[in-house]
Amino acid sequence: MVLQDLGRRINAAVNDLTRSSNLDEKAFDGMIKEICTALLEADVNVKLVGNLRKSIKASVNFKDLEPSVNKKRLIQKSVFDELVKLVDPHAEPFKPKKGKPNVIMFVGLQGAGKTTTCTKLARHYQSRGFKACLVCADTFRAGAFDQLKQNATKAKIPYYGSLTQTDPAVVAKEGVDKFKKERFEIIIVDTSGRHRQEDALFQEMKDIQDAVKPDQTIMVLDSSIGQQAEAQSKAFKEAADFGAIIITKTDGSASGGGAISAVAATRTPIVFIGTGEHMLDLERFAPQQFVNKLLGMGDMQGLVEHVQSLKLDQKDTMKHIAEGVFTIRDLRDQLSNIMKMGPLSKMAGMIPGMSGMMQGMDDEEGSLKLKRMIYICDSMTTKELDCDGKLFIEQPTRMTRIARGSGTSVREVEDILTQHKMMAGMAKKMGGNMKNMQRAQSAMGGANKQQQMAAMQKRLASMGGAGGAGGGGMPDLSSMMKMFGGGGGGGGMPGGMDMQAMMQQMGGMMGGGGMPGGSGGAGRGRR
Missing domain, CATH: 3.40.50.300 (P-loop containing nucleotide triphosphate hydrolases)
Incomplete structure (x- = not known):
């Protein structure tokens, strides 16, 4: 992917510095040099790189820093802000008007x-x-x-x-x-x-x-x-x-x-x-x-817009999640939706932390794993698809039959059931949170819309997993990835899909965008 290697090198330079036990001016200069080298090798204009170097150095003056200042955060924020300035011309693009040519x-x-x-x-x-x-x-x-x-x-x-x-x-x-x-x-x-x-x-x-x-x-x-x-x-x-x-x-x-x-x-x-x-x-x-x-901080707002543009049918799944229920059929529907969303490498760039997990794994391999999971679900009976998973604990021979019918292994069937169990737990928690939010909104009947928005956003921020993955509703992402790459290299995001659909169903509560502060995974990324 264009610029992916550049991003990886800049990220590595910043992370190496912030993890260093001896964070001094010499180490800081070394980081700036590595970032500038990466930009020059990516064909960024020499003058621009020179200006970026001066700006980052000027924003972090080690001599004038108070002892209480968090140097790591300051450096991360400085690099992020200067890179944003590099691609931001501070000019408003044209916005077409409806009703006129x-x-x-x-x-x-x-x-x-x-x-x-x-x-x-x-x-x-x-x-x-x-x-x-x-x-x-x-x-x-x-x-x-x-x-x-x-x-x-x-x-x-x-x-x-x-x-x-x-x-x-x-x-x-x-x-x-x-x-x-x-x-x-x-x-x-x-x-x-x-x-x-x-x-x-x-x-x-x-x-x-x-x-x-x-x-x-x-x-x-x-x-x-x-x-x-x-x-x-x-x-x-x-x-x-x-x-x-x-x-x-x-x-x-x-x-x-x-x-x-x-x-x-x-x-x-x-x-x-x-x-x-x-x-x-x-x-x-x-x-x-x-x-x-x-x-590698993700783009949750871009992910939500992409999901919305596909007009995926998630009514049944969302109804279930609102009730705190998540069946194996719901999981199967989410896997099918992921297949419609395009290459996994494209989605990986939008989800915080996932692009790193996708390293060494191509789209073809990820798609094949997705298809095998769908084959497993397609080999289940109606009763099995609509169950909560307990049926397989009571009658484990069903797993052997499904594995044979789908041309997969019993281990793969067990992995799907493990994933389903985790997501059913998430659905139960999310269902309760959605009910609490609805109660809060009705209780605030007389309050203005801005106050309601602030209260809603506060509740969303406290929801399970909301902060952990850049606020995009990707709880326990590493656990989900195991389904695709055996622990580190994968591309599955069924849980994230549910969250995005849930956000869409909430009536544009966040103006069609992502989680509160979604576009600014920046703030979270600067930690």
Whole structure:
């Protein structure tokens, strides 16, 4: 994964220092040197790295520190804050308004993934209630219109293009005018890839801009662009004055630091990150969440948004959890939902601590283990699926029959039942907490919404397991991981799924986000 190695090296440097018995200025300088080396090797601009070095050194002055100050926490906070500043241009991205046409134009180099990203963004807005469409103004690349047409058809998004008109500005204008008349709210214009040295193509880009007058221009940057990122993005900024960046192909193995350099060079916000080829592989970018994931602290808010976008059916499971019950069928449903969520490596980055546990284990291996668990559940009778697990204690021969029927071992069946027992205990505790929260809310009837929110968040913070894994409802994560990797290397998150669904069911109590302070796993991560 792009930047994963960078995050691992920065994390290792900070952890080595904070675990050191002799935490002095010399050790601190060594940590900064290691962080800077990691950033330079990831293609982050030299000037940026130099500024980062100065900022971290200035924020932790050993000579002026009081003896009572926790040096470890101060260093962790300083590194985290400076990394956030590196990717945060402090500029608000454009927010489309419902009920009016919002024209969004895409620009960028050849092969950056513009056409695919256009469709992903249209689908993103479509799933949030906007009437979205696509316009192909790329008349230069052979097959560009066919690619957009294929993507749009697959995603069920209206599109416009021409196989005869060669002037991209004319095609763009016709398409935008057509969709404006049809009252579309998000009109995305895809353009040809171009390089800063191609003057004619740069003029063409300006002509398209003049023709459609976009509300926002987005530059699409390939994460593997490297040291060219700054020069290219500056040239595009001067010509097209783009207001946002989308970084693509972050699921690759390139360094990826060049994209960070582009943000700093143009002071333009990153709005989304492309994490794969699937239409759902587009994540909203937030500086703190990005650094959380980079340092292995997780991104619980991103996980919740991803779960919500999949519209998974969890009504029965949530009803059971509210009653303090969790059957083997519920576990089976959660395993199936995990399979729908995409590669385990992608999910691992969102869950605090899990990316480290996934090291050495690929998606194929994790998926195979998930499938074997589902095979075990599918070999159970209706009575067994709907039981609380005691049936197997009373009649252990059932485990042998299930193992034979599913082509697995008795040990694997026992592991599933052990996992179910642990999660049933969690469900019982969560069910009681949910009832207590409901009572508290009804008892506060006259209080204003803000007071209710504060009280609810306080109760959530005290719920079982809420603090232990970055506040994301992943109690005893290491225990769950044993199911997948025999103790350290896995990718299972059935418990987390329940928590996310529970949060979703609570009526957007936390504004569609994660646990209180969810996006800021930062605070917890600084411990």
